[in-house]
Amino acid sequence: MKKDDLIRVQNVSKSFRKVLALSDFSLSVSSGAIFSLLGPNGAGKTTLMKILLGLVGSDSGSVTIFDLPVSSPLSRRSVRYLPENVTFPSWATPAILFRQLERIRHESSAEEFRLRCTELECMDLMKRPVGKMSRGQRQRVALSLVTAGKPELVLLDEPSSGLDPGGRILVRNLIRNLASEGATVLINSHLLGEVERVCDTATFISRGRLIAEGELDSLSRKTGLAYIETDNAGRMILYLEAMGYSCRTESKGIVAELEDASAFPHLTRSVLDTGIRFTGINQMRESLEDVFLRIMDKDAERGTDIVS
């Protein structure tokens, strides 16, 4: 645990009757990060998020936000939370909802709200009752309402849920903007592609335990594939295949298969030997989905070992 940790979770356990949701779970999140909670369904991600907000009480351990126990409402004064399935009253318009929230939070953030609505392209929905909006529109409005003001910590449970690809891009931009404004963003999502594009660090949870955490780059391994950017892909493929590499064209270059992940320097030399001009060569890394599956498989094996 570092001194500037914004969230500190220490040895937290939580059971729902006989189901263990979190087991001796510890975690720390430093300020300014875009942080994701990843894991299969029922892993304990939402429970952890709710414990952080005091919505669910832990059976043991301690949880603090801004050095305050989560049982204190003061710990939530700069926190914003968007639950996964929130249904605002169907008659309420975003303008009404915002006014109510503004008064409860005792802050004047009309300007920021307008900015968020502009970012999420929902300015034209201000006077439309929530009941007459599509799911995606409701989600964008909810995000605008939640993130308006100057939050220091934003907890988003499945923020891209129900959004079309355009909406997802808007949400990604919003999250980046929040982080650039100094907010720490904690995301719980199953859309790994979205998480990969926006998050700095990830925590993997399985069966209520923390099984891996770190920066996304450090979690993903180098693969047995390399990407070579060249304008002369056809000739390059001929040369490399003659040298024994299996290749295919992809977007503006070639993907070459390596014998193993350590064979990348050898490929680099081979590419140089062809004498064909290329603008870049990189060893490809695992996607977050690959990382997720690898870590979960490993955890499942460990679980099997424990059982056996």
Add this chain to the structure above:
Amino acid sequence: MRNGGPILFLNSIEQLLRRKIVLTAVIATVAFLGLYWWGVSAASSADLSMGHADADMAVAMLGPEDAALAAILTAGPLAATLVTALIIVIGSTMLPEEIGQGRMPFWLSLPQTRLKVYLSIGLAPLAVSYALSLILFGGIFAITSIYFPFTARNIPFVLVSMLAWLTVMWAAVMLLSLVVKKIASMLIVFFLASVASLFGGLYEIMQLFPGDAPKALETITHTIIYVFPADRGYRGVIYGLIPADAVITENLAFFGVTASVPSIHLVYAFIWSLVLLSIGYWRFRRMDF
């Protein structure tokens, strides 16, 4: 930290006022008062001794206060049924709907204590029911006194009794809505209110004829009066509202409908409600959302 409770309370009131059940209750109230007006105005033009050539002494003694008493005793139970149904329905659905619609985690994630959220949302059904009750009984009083001028016994007592009556049902239904399903909480409180009303009448009769009732019935009646004291409040409303100078009041006491309610019974009803409310909050505080 800013107290956001009043805003949440007003928000809950607004939400309630937009519900069809409340709109229906408002329409029913207006219709009820309209019919009552029509009935009372028609009755006021009738001659009480008409058809009694030998004018019965008892009838001859009746005045407008007695007609007012009869009108109030006829309309009171109907109005009470309407208000009871409303508070039971909206009281049993308020918190469960906020939880079911996923709004409760949202409210609780705001920098407010659970107690403020619980009371702000929970008090809304009581406030709406009290307002509707004031309109109904206030309307009954106003219409009656236009056609049969009378002086009510104790209007401030009516206001306090009304609050005691509604608070008991509200506290019970709020607690039950956190423990059992909505429908079950409605049925349980409706059943309790009905039983309390029945035994409340028996209690009054027993007060007039002490020692005449079987011991077991007396014990059951007293127990029910204390287990669910809603009826005491309702009787307080009627007692405070009826004319002070009606001749037939004493005669009607036999039916257990015009007796006074000791203030201590109302105090007990408030304390009882507070206990139930505290148990409800204890349950709410321990709930995971």
